[in-house]
Amino acid sequence: MQKMSLAILTLVILVCSSPTMPNAAQSGPMPKDGELAFPSEYQSFPVFLSGVQKPDAIRDLYINPIGAQNQPGQAFANGSILVMAIYNAKKNAEGALEKGTDGKLVKADLAKIFVMQKGAEWGKGAPENVKNGDWVYAAFKANGERLNVDYTTCRGCHLPLGESKDFVHRYDEYFEKRMHGEH
Numbered sequence: 137m138q139k140m141s142l143a144i145l146t147l148v149i150l151v152c153s154s155p156t157m158p159n160a161a162q163s164g165p166m167p168k169d170g171e172l173a174f175p176s177e178y179q180s181f182p183v184f185l186s187g188v189q190k191p192d193a194i195r196d197l198y199i200n201p202i203g204a205q206n207q208p209g210q211a212f213a214n215g216s217i218l219v220m221a222i223y224n225a226k227k228n229a230e231g232a233l234e235k236g237t238d239g240k241l242v243k244a245d246l247a248k249i250f251v252m253q254k255g256a257e258w259g260k261g262a263p264e265n266v267k268n269g270d271w272v273y274a275a276f277k278a279n280g281e282r283l284n285v286d287y288t289t290c291r292g293c294h295l296p297l298g299e300s301k302d303f304v305h306r307y308d309e310y311f312e313k314r315m316h317g318e319h
Contacts, residue, residue: 166258169287172251172274175200178219184310187240192233194223194243197306203254208311211302212254214270218304220250246278250290252304266291268303 175181182204184197203216212218225241226234234242251274259270266288273290275283294303301307 166255166261167253167272168261169273169290170275170282170285172253172272174249174274174276174280174282175217175219175251176280178217178221178249178251181217181219184218185306185313188306189240192225192241193247194225194241196221196223199310208315211269211299212304214254214256217251217253222247222250248278248283249276249280250274251276252290252294262291263288266295268294269299271303 178198178200181198181200184199186196188195188197198219198221200215200217203212203218206212206216223243224245224247226244228234236242252271253274254270255272257270258272259267262268262272268291271294273287275285275290277283294305297303297305297307304310
């Protein structure tokens, strides 16, 4: 029995120290699009950008502390998580979109949450024509349940940004605001 326990322990140590295993910041197997865990603490993350106006929605973007350490011109570190919380725009009784005194749309209810997370070699399984480095994507309902979406659309939207922006929308805007103390 003791020899068997020692053999199991040795096997666990060998497997866990394997260079193909994800590091501590990315514990677990390499996820594919749609398999990321819901980052329930995302609202405690540093703000990436807030109040991003779209025709009928408002977006608040967050970045986890690992990603927030990134410097301009660098790719985001493995373990980085970016979250986009999408809010419906408020409508008046006639169904028209409401705007605040600043002329911007007013937030209503949280509609959905999109997540992109980076890990060493996580992008290997992505379709060749829409590889976005090592980023993996997931989408959730406001309550944290998974949304069934076509992740090639996410990848296709981020693809033109290329490696110079690490496939991240508003990369330059984020660093510009951060340099001016707006974060």
